[in-house]
Amino acid sequence: MIQISDLSKNYGKLKVLENINLQFSKGDGIALIGPNGSGKTTLIKCILGMVIPRKGKILFNKKNIANNWQYRQNIGYMPQIGRYPDNMNIGQVIEMMKDIRKSVSTVFDEDLIQNFGLEKIYDKRMRTLSGGTRQKVSASLAFLFNSDVLILDEPTAGLDPVSSEILKNKIIKERNKGKLIIITSHILSELDDIINKVVYLQDGNLKFNKSISEIKESTGEGKLSKAIANIILNKSFNEQNT
Template structure:
């Protein structure tokens, strides 16, 4: 569970998040929508512990980010463009990332690469991947360690129609497994199909909240 209370973030004289509150539960997909610069990505980075709030609190599974924990350890994320080593293959990239925590096996990495529609045996360097292939690999990186929370910033960007449908199904299966998923997207169709609740942002404020179903 993620609990956000009276969260504000300023950079100098600019307020990018203004008094935002919300509670996010497992087994649901939440959509963050709004124009570029409306605060969606900054809020995700604060949940991850990458940016400290000016005021207010964020709790992930009952622990306050920046106080009781620096960076929550049960979150998978895509924030902005996924960054990979261009001269390495998909498997090599994910293997290097997995070595940081040592939580998963090579078998799990290979299964996850297959799950997102890529070939774990391919020697093709990620630097030669299309944007859509990089997005698939970004989703694989986010889910490979089976985190309970996913924060995904434009996760379906650059995918063709078939790829979008395949990755939507991957995310819906993650939800069915009880994951808490937050997606920021400019695609109305993705938001409408995937999300149980929608938060609309403008100038750092939540200006609308819609519960589906």
């Protein structure tokens, strides 16, 4: 569904992504992991067309996304830090997004709005919201349009345990419908039942791209978090020795 070839990006002298080749198919649950500053968010923003790559191309449903915008109809995006117009309230933001995307989908998925209880605080201004509430708005907007692809950048960061559980269940539900889900997170333990593939980025380089069963097999660990930690530690251990 999404095919990334030879993608490179730099901000000035700083290389953020180097020759990334990846392929995401329908129904996949991808975990995009890596240390801070490894280029995860930049990769996501490249897919969304918010960052223009220096080199390489991205195909979405076999169409190049450069200078294209229609493909974003199929993407629901939840940013890491949701930034919204300060003097609008929650209700207005949600109405505005519905209005903008109305022509594309007429059925809205308001599960999250209801489950998070956002309707009760519709008249709160965006600038008065706490980080967690902002995340709830971002998540609700990402799922609102029944998009085929969901891109979630640190979805549960800042959410309380109850909300985080609601969101997780929603992600699993959507994944079971056969949607492609790309998720970045540092909390590996919560990814366990959501994903089937792991993409590991470090310093803008693709370190590995494996399915979970492969990882668990090769490390002999039952838990994803331990398995990944195992691989990362082994890698740095090997690097130190050579």
